[in-house]
Amino acid sequence: MHWFVLVGVVIVIVGFVLRLNPLLVVTVAGIATGLAGGLDLVAVVEAFGKSFIENRYVAIVWLVLPVIGLLERYGLQERTRELVSRVHAATTGRVLLSYLAVRQITAALGLTSLGGHAQMVRPLIAPMAEAAAETKHGDLPLTVRERIRAYAAATDNVGLFFGEDIFIAIGSILLIRGFLEQNGITIEPIHLALWAIPTAIAAFLVHGARLLLLDRRLAAQVEAARAEER
């Protein structure tokens, strides 16, 4: 058995534990794995280049930066805070719960690019969630603000992951179908998509409940953070 090829896995784990620059860690791990797998250096560099170029589409989201940056310059986040602070029913948990629902439903319809961290979370969702907490608790300690932002990012991820597999033409469903076909099993995508529904419901209940609990815990966290600052 070629145990050596696991060297890349080891490098990645050690690199992350030692908090080295992930870009460098991943590059070194890739080169080491390629060499351990019997490729020569030229082939390794070529494989790097080929896959990097083929995966350029994942970077397309950065195309929104000029628009988002421009709108931020003219007060998009400030306007969002102002609007949310006027809605008295809005709490951090409820704002994020609504976004979770919208994200799951649109992802289930195949509209995965309607959300995202660059387009939605930074300019709109995180400021909304922060503003709702500010209305309730006044000016927020930095640690609490950061926690709310982390929850906003997490909510986008959970909504996307456990919504998209209900859509029959999403990558993972096509991958499963292709894999099963290679192994002599033919299954219609709709059957695979249907079995994603129980998990989608569970994800909404579990993460949604945690978001509502977050509302209760925010007051205590604001208190604690303020006591520590004093």
Added chain:
Amino acid sequence: MITLEFIYVLMGLLLAGITLVSARDRTNRKRWKNTAFWGMYAVTFLFGSYLPHLASGAMVIAMAAVAGFGGLGKGDPDTTTQAERVESAGRLRNRLYIPALLIPGLALLGTLTLKKATLRGTPLVDPKQVTVISLGIATLVALAAAVALLRPRAATPVREARRLMDTVGWAAVLPQMLAALGALFALAGVGKVVSEVTTRWIPLTTPFAAVVVYALGMALFTMLMGNAFAAFPVMAAGIGLPLIVGRFGGDPAVVSAIGMLAGFCGTLMTPMAANFNIVPVALLELPDEKSVIRVQVPTALILLAVNTLLIYFLAFRR
């Protein structure tokens, strides 16, 4: 026909603009590192489809070296103050949302309509890439709308994009780098070794044990690879099909669909899933690299347990 290449050129032009702004920024002590990094990234977008893979690969490794040794810097970006933003938010009010909402709105419209649009018999956009191309076109229209509304100086959109790109930094490139790592793992046969290890060392004599090892294996291997797509063929070929389906008679649709979702629970818990867990940390300017992962772990663990039980109860329901 509009293809992905069109979007790549747009992206390359944006990065070239960011490179220029970086090069002229005297407030950034590491400005030449930033210039080199974004400049090489721009080249991969503008010419990547024509360069030999060896040249692209060498550039990618050089980018990692620039970011890894000494790191990228941040200048003092030319933007508005908090007070100016509050003032302009009060003046522009909800009109500020028009460009922001044009992006998802047009991306949606494009996804729904452009697939079948033709111009003199040839498709208007590459039908296989409709979503990504729609998103690209939507951002262009939104930018035009924002410029018409706000009337900034010509270079301002690129300067503002540079400000945001600098907050994201090297993390912007990490998802692509991880895809390259995945390709090398596949070439070297890492998956096979891992599945040999799992099946050799763990006794799988009951359906429940097999389901548990399969679901946990999906999550763990996804955490290692950063991607459930890479874990699925390994675990499904190692345990899912031969044991759960073959020996114990489980339903392959349940085993594979929910197994993939067990993998997604792993995605929530690993820094290797960079575009979901590391990029937002940079984008939201959080000081702790693990803050997004930390709030996701409880949800992920509960859902992993739920998925394991769902496979067990649904796969053998007959």
